[in-house]
Amino acid sequence: MHNTALTTWRLQRSMAVNRFVYRLQHLPLVGKKVPSSLYRGSEIKSLFSALSLISHILSGFVKKAIYLAAFIYLPAQQAMEWLFPEQEGLSLTMVFLLFFCMNLLAGSFVNSTVLNVTEDKYVILNLMRADAKNYYLQQILLKLAGDTLFFLPGLIVALCVLGKLSLWVPLALLLELLAFRGIGEALGLWLYDKKDFNIAHTGKVGLPILGVSLPAAAGLIYLCRGIPTVGTVGTHPITVLVVLIVCLPALRYLLGFGGYTYVARQTATYSVVMQGILAVQDAGKSGSAVDEKAFGEKDLHSNKFEKLHGYDYLNALFFDRNKRQYRVLWRIKIIAITVLTIGGCVAGFFLLNTPGTKVSTIMPALVFILYLMCSGQRVCRSLFYNCDVCLLKYGYYRQGDALLQNFRIRLRRLVWMDMVPALLLCAGIVLFIFSIRQPWQLVDCVPMLLTIPLLSIFFDIYQLLLYYIFQPYLEAGGQKSVGYSVFSMLIYVAAYACLQVHTDSIWFTLSIMALTVVVIPVSYALIYRLAPKCFHLK
Amino acid sequence: MNLQIDHLQKSFSEKSVLKDASFTFEKGKIYGLLGRNGAGKTTLFNCISGELKAESGSIKMLADDMTPVACDVGYVYATPVLPDFLTGYEFVRFYLDINRDKISHSKTVEEYLTMVGLDQDDWYRLIKGYSHGMKNKLQMLCVLMAQPPVVLLDEPLTSFDVVAAHQMKELLREMKVGHILILSTHILQIASDICDEIVVLNDGLLQGVGEEIMHAPDFEEQVIRLLGGDADA
Numbered sequence: 001m002h003n004t005a006l007t008t009w010r011l012q013r014s015m016a017v018n019r020f021v022y023r024l025q026h027l028p029l030v031g032k033k034v035p036s037s038l039y040r041g042s043e044i045k046s047l048f049s050a051l052s053l054i055s056h057i058l059s060g061f062v063k064k065a066i067y068l069a070a071f072i073y074l075p076a077q078q079a080m081e082w083l084f085p086e087q088e089g090l091s092l093t094m095v096f097l098l099f100f101c102m103n104l105l106a107g108s109f110v111n112s113t114v115l116n117v118t119e120d121k122y123v124i125l126n127l128m129r130a131d132a133k134n135y136y137l138q139q140i141l142l143k144l145a146g147d148t149l150f151f152l153p154g155l156i157v158a159l160c161v162l163g164k165l166s167l168w169v170p171l172a173l174l175l176e177l178l179a180f181r182g183i184g185e186a187l188g189l190w191l192y193d194k195k196d197f198n199i200a201h202t203g204k205v206g207l208p209i210l211g212v213s214l215p216a217a218a219g220l221i222y223l224c225r226g227i228p229t230v231g232t233v234g235t236h237p238i239t240v241l242v243v244l245i246v247c248l249p250a251l252r253y254l255l256g257f258g259g260y261t262y263v264a265r266q267t268a269t270y271s272v273v274m275q276g277i278l279a280v281q282d283a284g285k286s287g288s289a290v291d292e293k294a295f296g297e298k299d300l301h302s303n304k305f306e307k308l309h310g311y312d313y314l315n316a317l318f319f320d321r322n323k324r325q326y327r328v329l330w331r332i333k334i335i336a337i338t339v340l341t342i343g344g345c346v347a348g349f350f351l352l353n354t355p356g357t358k359v360s361t362i363m364p365a366l367v368f369i370l371y372l373m374c375s376g377q378r379v380c381r382s383l384f385y386n387c388d389v390c391l392l393k394y395g396y397y398r399q400g401d402a403l404l405q406n407f408r409i410r411l412r413r414l415v416w417m418d419m420v421p422a423l424l425l426c427a428g429i430v431l432f433i434f435s436i437r438q439p440w441q442l443v444d445c446v447p448m449l450l451t452i453p454l455l456s457i458f459f460d461i462y463q464l465l466l467y468y469i470f471q472p473y474l475e476a477g478g479q480k481s482v483g484y485s486v487f488s489m490l491i492y493v494a495a496y497a498c499l500q501v502h503t504d505s506i507w508f509t510l511s512i513m514a515l516t517v518v519v520i521p522v523s524y525a526l527i528y529r530l531a532p533k534c535f536h537l538k
Numbered sequence: 539m540n541l542q543i544d545h546l547q548k549s550f551s552e553k554s555v556l557k558d559a560s561f562t563f564e565k566g567k568i569y570g571l572l573g574r575n576g577a578g579k580t581t582l583f584n585c586i587s588g589e590l591k592a593e594s595g596s597i598k599m600l601a602d603d604m605t606p607v608a609c610d611v612g613y614v615y616a617t618p619v620l621p622d623f624l625t626g627y628e629f630v631r632f633y634l635d636i637n638r639d640k641i642s643h644s645k646t647v648e649e650y651l652t653m654v655g656l657d658q659d660d661w662y663r664l665i666k667g668y669s670h671g672m673k674n675k676l677q678m679l680c681v682l683m684a685q686p687p688v689v690l691l692d693e694p695l696t697s698f699d700v701v702a703a704h705q706m707k708e709l710l711r712e713m714k715v716g717h718i719l720i721l722s723t724h725i726l727q728i729a730s731d732i733c734d735e736i737v738v739l740n741d742g743l744l745q746g747v748g749e750e751i752m753h754a755p756d757f758e759e760q761v762i763r764l765l766g767g768d769a770d771a
Contacts, residue, residue: 025551036551300625301662310635314624321623390619394680395588395611396636 004134005142008124015120016052017045026480064150065157071214072098073158079218083225089164092231094221099173100234101217106209108177108184113143114263115188115200121268132260140185140254144178151177172235179247186250193259198267294324311402315409318387325382326375326417333373333421341428345435359433360444363451363509364501366425370455371495373425375418376463377488383410384473392537403531404524407468414460422456447509458516462491465523468531474538539565539601541586541688541718543744546595548581555581556592557742562600563718565687568710570729571722572747573739574765579722580616582739583690586720587611599687612686616693618673622666626656626676629665630683637684654679655705671697675706682709689713691721695728707732726758738764 024034038044076094080087114136124130155170191197224230233239305316319326391397426449433441466472466488472481501508541563548556555578563569573579584590586597588611599610620629630647645653651661654675665673674697681689691710695703710719710732720737723729729736736747738761751760 032551036553295664297662300664301627310632313628313635314621314632317628318621318623386623387621390621393589393613393615393619395613402636 004124004130005138007128007130008120008135008138011123011128012120013049013052016056017048020048020052021045060146060150061153065154068151068154068158071102073162075214075218076163079221083221090159090162091228092165092169092235093224093228094231095159095163095165095169096173096231096234097220097224098217099177101213101220103173103177104180106213108180109187110199110209111184112188112200113139113185114260115192115198115267117200117267121264125264125268132264133257136260136263137254140182144181147177147181148174168237169235172237172240175240176235176243179243182247182254183250186253189257189263190253192263193257200267295321311405311409314387315406315413318383319413322382322386326379329375329378330417330421334424337421337424337428341424341431344428344432348432348435349437358444359429359436359438359441360448362429363448364498366448366452367455367498367512368495369425370422370452371459371491373418373421374456374459374463376414376460376467379410379414379417380463380467381473384467384471389473389475389537392535398532398536400528400532403468403535404528407464407524407527407531411461411464414464415457418456418460419453422453426452447506447513451509451512454513454516458512458519459491461519461523465519465526468527468535471535471538480538539599539687539718542596542598542600543582543586544596544598546582546585546592546597547742548578548585548590548592554742556585556595559595559739559742559744561737561744561746563688563720563737565718566715567734568714568719568721568732570733570736571720571739572724572726572729572736572761572765573722575724577739577765578742579739580692582744583613583692583720583722586688586690587613610687612681612684612689614674614677614681614689614691614694618670618677620665620668620673620676622664624665625662626651626665626668626672627661629676630679633680633683640684640686642685650679650683653682654709655702671699671702674698675702678706678709682713685713685717687717689717689719691719693723694721695723695732696725726761730757736761740764740766 018039021034021038024038025031025036027034038048072095073090076090076098079094080089080091084091121135124135125132152170152174155173156167159165159170159173160167188199191199304320305313308316388397396402429445429449429452430442433439433445466484470481470484470487472484474480543559543561543563546556546559547554559578559582571579571582581590585592624632627647630650634641634647634650648661651658656672656675660668660672665676668676674694678694681691695706698706710721713719714734721729721733730752735749736752738745738747745764747761747764751757754760
């Protein structure tokens, strides 16, 4: 086990350093100065290795500290302010319930050190033929040691120093955590072995569990707000002892399990690891690839787009085959606007029928709302990973005319996609005006109602323009473009800043209309001039 | 029309891949480009197709003394890159549409698909479900349809079954008239079987293999020596 641990350790350090050097080499401007000789064993590499180890340890502390602050301390403190404003420090019951839901249950049962897919597992177990049992047990041990090392200081600071609880509480919670982690590992392995159920593949189940755990904790806190004994019992030494005893059969199962090699063969092969990595990358790529099984012969052999040609034909097929990806978000927008309209109208009808309410003052806020509603970024990402990543390899696709044609067609489709929610928003505003029984405000709101569809078009053009000018997506997944990040941030800041503007001035509306009208021809000119040079694969 | 590569240099980081590569490829011939792994065959192809910019040197079409533009070069990748969301039929239809002005012979989509031996059952399946060989057939078909003056084929025949490989060889032989075909391969038999000339890329330099070597009984040993290997090993 000692040898396996040492080899794994060296390999992980080496991979971390190589990744670091690789990232350095890909930094803008300075990257080219970083020599590839750094990959060779050298003193600098040893230094990087030491730095990477230190950064790994420090980031371990920082991550756990941020986690404890965001999910344990701050929610507990907020709950204290709401439920017991006069009480100092934290309530033991609240802390225990939060920790119980978030860490002991959710954290322990949706993760598996053995079943999780990682690149180094493939290297160690398959390429280096390490003993699977030694490797997995050592990994579990390292995970538990890491939890102890990184959680303890944060727990002490959050609960004892800031929360004014006794020193025993973090110790008790930590011991229970270790026991639950052990039980979670054993259960995950048992489910895989006996029920052919891999909890590492249950993103659809695991994520909702993690998402539900905080509201569940909040609900339990509310229900148990008057019962201080919950926390006392939960962290009592006898309870801790019982949990540790319950963990013993789990540990016995982990130590005695004879199928680690089989598990390694099934879960750490090249194809599985690559699929895992690609799945993670796909998450970053947003639009996942087209599912072949989702289409029948009728869909694939139809005359639906027979009258279209060239890029019109290509894009029509692309949007048709990928419509499932967009439909969900589109429906959410429609439902949200409908619900808000109905809610606003009901509230307006009963509560806001005062003559002083000026509906046109919401225009600045609408800028930000329309920015959020824009599908541009999502569609561009999906266009890249499902279409352009292949066709950009071909010269004809990179020609100025082809790019401009594609831009025009895609813009038309994107605008149409976002126009329906924008028009629904306009209709909602009109209905709201009638609900507050002040139809004369419609005249004031005409510029705003015109601006809403224009703004929707503006954001679509802006996103598509950024995509064609900076093409930020990498073939292997991920994003890399300083210009794209800067201009995306600028539009976000500008849209957000509009929230702070309190005006119903016609000039605000007119300036946005002017901006939108100007940006359309400018974007066409920019695409034609810059895209053939800039729109390429990275 | 000749394709002239003149003192081409390209490096990645400190590694110099093409050091001073020069060669003139003539129209009407199939060239076999041989080189060891990492010798720079794909880099050379990427420079010719315009995907990579060389640091110095030039690539010219001698008839017009111009650098080849994208539509002058057809590139068949070793790993086919095709849009997964289209069916084979749709892709060929799309390709025909956008290259209509360059395609002289008026065949239908169905005729083209039949020409490369793609089964009718597969015409209306998503390319995503195609095998490597089927995808390669589609790539080759694009080249056969557009007939660009220069065709680069990166390991084109290795994914085909025996029958398909034979068909493809015949199609390439028919196509070579009026075109320059450069075929990169590791398989000497393919090179000697289909190519009119062999060019070796070794140590960043291009070097033609004489006709007498191509037909010599110790062809394999001589090529291995040219590639910097030990033929007796």
